Amino acid sequence: MDTMIANSMWVLIASILVFLMHAGFAMVEVGFTRAKNAVNIIMKNFVTISVGVLCFFFVGYGFMYGSDIGGFIGSDMFMLLNKPIEINGISFDIFFFFQAIFAATCATIVSGAMAERTKFGSYIIFCFVATLLIYPLIGHWIWGGGFLAERIGFMDFAGGTAVHAVGGVCALAGAWLVGPRSGKYKNGVIKPIPGHNIPLGALGVLILWFGWFGFNPGSTLDITSPQTAHAAITTLLSGAAATCGALVISSIKYGKVDAGLTLNGALAGLVGITAGANIISFVGSIIVGLISGILMIYSVEFIDQRLKIDDPVGAISVHGVCGVFGTLAIGLLSTAEGAKGLFYGGGLSLLGSQAIGVLISCMAAFMLAFTTFIILKNTVGLKVESHEEMNGLDAMEHGVSAYMDMV
């Protein structure tokens, strides 16, 4: 057996692990929202996977990895026509499989932030835009031979920016434009709206963590590289440190061990290490995790209480803020030969490249998502009617209760 087979096997298995992350996202989003909207959020997750995979197959892959035009966008390989046998040292089919499952992740982040009040049809349309255009375009710049990686030297190992920051920024645009859930900000009082099933949410977090061991270590595409095992360990340590960080800070800040923040803490650490999991040291990954877990708490508070943007699951903070932070952290903590971070004697140049890359990616994602949502808002509408929100989306859009006989 040659190395190509070994690497293909590894990436195939890693892809399958990443697939289960969709179950993780679904359970986190369902657990952290209210029972009356549980079916709706589940359905949105199924739409994301299904629409996402098909859009990426027909168009998205071509935009992302097709022949580069001016560093800006790919231009062929739609429907995988004229596909090669191998790419990047692994089977082409397996490379596509890995990428297709990644693509749907980006949109999923948005469904959580807009949960409990967004029209089903409008969300579906956004899914098309996200997996046809937003993710593939920015992904091309970062991973597909585009200008961010090639000309600016931007580094994003497993998608701290390409997946998480981009998803988080789209979530920000969406949650802002759709407006808060009714009752959330009323007469100047900010009302917490707790989720209805913490055990399911916790299961979701652990499933996500499990899948992340495909997401990060799988991104080397190379089982023979020491970076693969390294990324597994940094993913473990960063998640653990972020959990501890969020647990301790939430206890001090709020006088109790907060479940939602601790669970989101784990995710914050996983997002935080994603961009640099392969080149940040073990101790570095613990630092990145700790800061991510704590940063997320302050970000959740800031977005909720200052910006008054209603993000039911904390997706903007977890994915957006920690995705950005983790990408910048490479500029400080990279140990890569020839691209060392500031703290390892590499000077400010890498940090500068990282900042430029993050800024361009996030601005582009925000503009595209904002434009999509503003068009939707002024045409089919973004938010459900207030009586639908009151009665719950499950009863109104799906004619069913998630927990028949129980609630």
Place this chain on the structure above:
Amino acid sequence: MDTMIANSMWVLIASILVFLMHAGFAMVEVGFTRAKNAVNIIMKNFVTISVGVLCFFFVGYGFMYGSDIGGFIGSDMFMLLNKPIEINGISFDIFFFFQAIFAATCATIVSGAMAERTKFGSYIIFCFVATLLIYPLIGHWIWGGGFLAERIGFMDFAGGTAVHAVGGVCALAGAWLVGPRSGKYKNGVIKPIPGHNIPLGALGVLILWFGWFGFNPGSTLDITSPQTAHAAITTLLSGAAATCGALVISSIKYGKVDAGLTLNGALAGLVGITAGANIISFVGSIIVGLISGILMIYSVEFIDQRLKIDDPVGAISVHGVCGVFGTLAIGLLSTAEGAKGLFYGGGLSLLGSQAIGVLISCMAAFMLAFTTFIILKNTVGLKVESHEEMNGLDAMEHGVSAYMDMV
């Protein structure tokens, strides 16, 4: 490391993924039925795995893969006596492990269709019959050197017929003979009985999809084959297309995005592609998925409203009907060298073989299952007493509530 080791590793991991499908089945069945029978359906799933694996070890494997007698049944290797070191290019032990976990799947399909009113003891007896005889016998015809594959040229890659159609047909016999749940068909009115936990059901579907990436791609037994990656992609695309198909058609037909049908749509697409996942093209797999998702909806309606057979989870339609459809679809869409489907210039001969194989397999499965259930019905009984059904099987057979303090 030679190819044998690589392939063995791959099949071992694929088997482990398939194992988790039992968790998927359990959650789908529990989520789609009522709270008062949740413990009972869980217990049936545990019986299926446990009895299934042991029966297959002691007897089933021998019937299925032992030395062939007349193309009809295997005749040795009971308890794996005199087992070889290798088989089909992988470790024998790993081949057995893969097959044993598959075997239990077939019976599991039946537990869903007969849920909420079947006697626990009778189901256990059926499990013995299914994994000692029904599955191994028909499996021998298809995969074990029997007459369907060898003489008729019947093709069933990963068990569209051997597992799903056979399971679905047994489910049909069982659900028909045990009769409907009380109140389901009363005075000519057909009463829908919704499940009690859609989030758990959805989790089950996603876990099943995850496991299917072991079930289908693993069935090549060969990580070096391009068919392995191909099967992963067709499994992804077919599931996605079927989800979309079921979502759209259920919305048009019933005026709402139906959760149960959309979730079952995903499963329908996965079942539909199982028989031909290795040799149907990417676009072909999208077509198979779309049709499977839609076909399932009409089948559920037909079985419920015309045949008046009560199938709480839709197992007959999902596994039986889509298993049959997918196996026949090979006759139309196969791209295999030397065995092309009708649409690829292969003429009608493959379609004919597929039809004969499906017909013989389903008839045999139906007769064996029908005989088993009719004997059970006239001896120990199939259906619980009406007061037991009313109070719930959990209270009556297990002396417990699934959700103490909650319901």
Place this chain on the structure above:
Amino acid sequence: MDTMIANSMWVLIASILVFLMHAGFAMVEVGFTRAKNAVNIIMKNFVTISVGVLCFFFVGYGFMYGSDIGGFIGSDMFMLLNKPIEINGISFDIFFFFQAIFAATCATIVSGAMAERTKFGSYIIFCFVATLLIYPLIGHWIWGGGFLAERIGFMDFAGGTAVHAVGGVCALAGAWLVGPRSGKYKNGVIKPIPGHNIPLGALGVLILWFGWFGFNPGSTLDITSPQTAHAAITTLLSGAAATCGALVISSIKYGKVDAGLTLNGALAGLVGITAGANIISFVGSIIVGLISGILMIYSVEFIDQRLKIDDPVGAISVHGVCGVFGTLAIGLLSTAEGAKGLFYGGGLSLLGSQAIGVLISCMAAFMLAFTTFIILKNTVGLKVESHEEMNGLDAMEHGVSAYMDMV
């Protein structure tokens, strides 16, 4: 690709499977306890993983696998300083990753036995002790070059003693010292306190079983060894046999198919085969499973009704008693060349070694855990106030309900 790469890939994947066991433990513990303490037990599981992994990285690994001092404890490699590239024929980083995920398992066992009445802070402190000292120390004796393996010839393949018996014995010390939940033993009446979510508990068991296929077969660290596939099959058969054993005996003993005991039966079989999964024959594994499943039932009854130690999830019996039994069973059923068990003509010597090893390990674990808990009890306290217990730990320690709007 050389064998080192193949083995490293296998162990990496096995480690990831083991990681999901934490989701399994969390769901089992949450499902088998009451709704009012669900968030608390979830939080304890997240603490276990996070604290456990970090402690093992900073100190535990060094004590367990660092340079041996007198057969008693390791002495370097803290923070993985001066780590080699390879160890035991695989990548060092992957070996550490596997070990770190194992380490957290031991403490998790304790959280279940002490559930529903233990102070959050005290449990955290115990987590530190368990993963800094107890598990690494005894692990060193068994796997790290210490005296039990090297001088006494003690055999423990995947942690029947090192993980499960040690965890179970710590659980015994903890559950005893913290005392029973209020109302459990009142005026001489023993009150059963059923769990609140059997479906989640069942999901947890199946996830654990799934992860066990990483835990046991992964412990060979060698995909080329026939023992890897052998261990997969014995893990499957033992779990299946134990489920059947527990189901039948609980039905006979209590007149109903008991869900809790059947689910714990599966776990008992998995624990039972852990120590000898690689060298006990297939039929031997069925025997070990059957006995484990039955033994667990009598042990649960004995601990609950005779010892009057309150173990909400049965962890002492499942992990402690079956871990001990399985380790001793090697002395009877080992088929290993040069270390055959009594029934295979090996005489009493191996059984003697096993007994000594189990005795020393369990005594050491008990003394260390007992000392820790007695100090905690007399300083910060072990048990929450009775009004906190009454109102539930979720409301009191976390200010939240696990099921907002539902209970």
